[in-house]
Amino acid sequence: MRDALNLVFDLDGTLIHSAPQIHDAANKVFLAKGLPGFPYETVRGFIGNGVGVLVRRLLAHQGLPPEGPLHAELVAGFISIYEEAFDLTTLYPGVTDALVALSAAGHRLAICTNKPQGPTHAVLRHFGLDRFFPIVIGGDSLPQRKPDPAPLRAALSGLQPAPALFIGDSEVDAQTAQAAGVPLALFTQGYRTAAPESLGAKLVFDDFAALPRLIGHLAARFRVQDAPIA
Known part of the structure; x- marks a missing residue:
């Protein structure tokens, strides 16, 4: 299809609202070690760079060494809890309908997330989204994680x-x-803290119901010579 695009999606804060689940898992593993829990906003503010970084930030927030055996134990405990926990996670409104429409329009879809592969595949299956994404790059798929461009490039290479x-x-x-040289479509209802206009997005949206139309308009304007090719 002439105007079909390769669309690579982030997961947490983009397709799924998982911050309450992450907050719950973090508190469970810290409390199990006799450490204090955290307010929701503290954990939410640390989401985005993967489980290892999240736990390091939480340890440092409590004035504890961010590396070492305790870090490793907390990461393992977090993943074991989080991999099959979905009761506090929701899809953002309109996500499934948008993915159906984008797939029907011929666009090819992939996932690039810093969430580990196990929890990523589990949550995609839980919400019935796995059928849309033949390519899934998680936070432990490669030695590098976002914002390194390697995971995004790996998703596109498939x-x-x-x-x-x-x-x-x-x-x-x-x-x-930016590092991968790929335009960004920014969903404004997720977990960013910076102003949307500061992030250099090609497209900004706050409602998944509008995304297929917006991407359709964008695809019609894209040409091979002025868009990144994967």
Whole structure:
């Protein structure tokens, strides 16, 4: 299809609202070690760079060494709790309908997230989204994680050559897109803290119901010579 794009999606804060689940898992593992829990906003503010970085930031927030055996134990405990926990996670409104429409329009879809592969595949299956994403790059798929461009490039390498767009919600996603030379579509209801206009997005949206139309307009304007090719 002439105007089909390669669309790579972030996961947490973009397709799923998982901060309450992450907050719950973090508190459980810290409390199990006899350490204090955290307010929701503290944990939410540390999301975006993967589980290892999240736990390091939480340890440092409590004045504890951010590396070492305790860090490793907390990461392992977090993943074991989080991998099959979905009761506090929700899809953002309109996500499934948008993915159906984008797939029907011929766009090719992939996931690039800093969430580990196990929890990523589990949550995609839980919400019935796995059918849309033949390519899934998680935070432990490669030695590098976002904002390094390698995971995004790996996701795109599994798709057919076409102009590409990265759909994300955060500063990490903006940095990843810029490093990979791929335009960013910014979902404004996620976990960023910076002003949307500061992130250099090609497209900004706050409602998934509008995304297929916006991408359709963008695809019609894209040309091979002025869009990144993967």
